[in-house]
Amino acid sequence: AQTVTQSQPEMSVQEAETVTLSCTYDTSESDYYLFWYKQPPSRQMILVIRQEAYKQQNATENRFSVNFQKAAKSFSLKISDSQLGDAAMYFCAYRAGGTSYGKLTFGQGTILTVHP
Amino acid sequence: DAGVTQSPTHLIKTRGQQVTLRCSPKSGHDTVSWYQQALGQGPQFIFQYYEEEERQRGNFPDRFSGHQFPNYSSELNVNALLLGDSALYLCASSRRTGLPNYGYTFGSGTRLTVV
Numbered sequence: 001a002q003t004v005t006q007s008q009p010e011m012s013v014q015e016a017e018t019v020t021l022s023c024t025y026d027t028s029e030s031d032y033y034l035f036w037y038k039q040p041p042s043r044q045m046i047l048v049i050r051q052e053a054y055k056q057q058n059a060t061e062n063r064f065s066v067n068f069q070k071a072a073k074s075f076s077l078k079i080s081d082s083q084l085g086d087a088a089m090y091f092c093a094y095r096a097g098g099t100s101y102g103k104l105t106f107g108q109g110t111i112l113t114v115h116p
Numbered sequence: 117d118a119g120v121t122q123s124p125t126h127l128i129k130t131r132g133q134q135v136t137l138r139c140s141p142k143s144g145h146d147t148v149s150w151y152q153q154a155l156g157q158g159p160q161f162i163f164q165y166y167e168e169e170e171r172q173r174g175n176f177p178d179r180f181s182g183h184q185f186p187n188y189s190s191e192l193n194v195n196a197l198l199l200g201d202s203a204l205y206l207c208a209s210s211r212r213t214g215l216p217n218y219g220y221t222f223g224s225g226t227r228l229t230v231v
Contacts, residue, residue: 047220106158106159
């Protein structure tokens, strides 16, 4: 079974600074997708960024980027120029490949606090 | 374009009772998945419905059941409620057919409290 581990229960960052959230996963599959979701107090999960395992290039979405190390099964999220609105719970998630609709396996989450 | 709508937003039930939670998927989506999120934890997959049939199931007892209607909306039913069923229940919709779509759209969830 696939597992996703987030070893940082809480992280904090100053506004405008950079922070990195860690995630490791375990799988025996070669085709899969990795995601970072943000869950603010409104409770709705919002997709931040996704990475296809077959792509060597790290995904980037504006201030958000990932460091995908396939051999190490590591998938960290870097937030640059942090903003107050980035404060939320962040979840790393895994989905097996082959389809566009399989289940997501989530990590335990990291609470990010942004200080003004 | 409406996103995923869940109802009710909050619910309080007594141990042993039964509950039904509802989800309307995003327009154009045909697959609905349900997740249970305990306080301070990551969501756990319950099951997924497509074409009115359960297609995948997580490690949840038979007390958890569901249904999908022809309009793609879905219900999650939980029987014989336990205190441990208290959680946020999230619905996520996606599109199974057509071009590959990596996107899941989540609703804001139903907060269930069992007393």
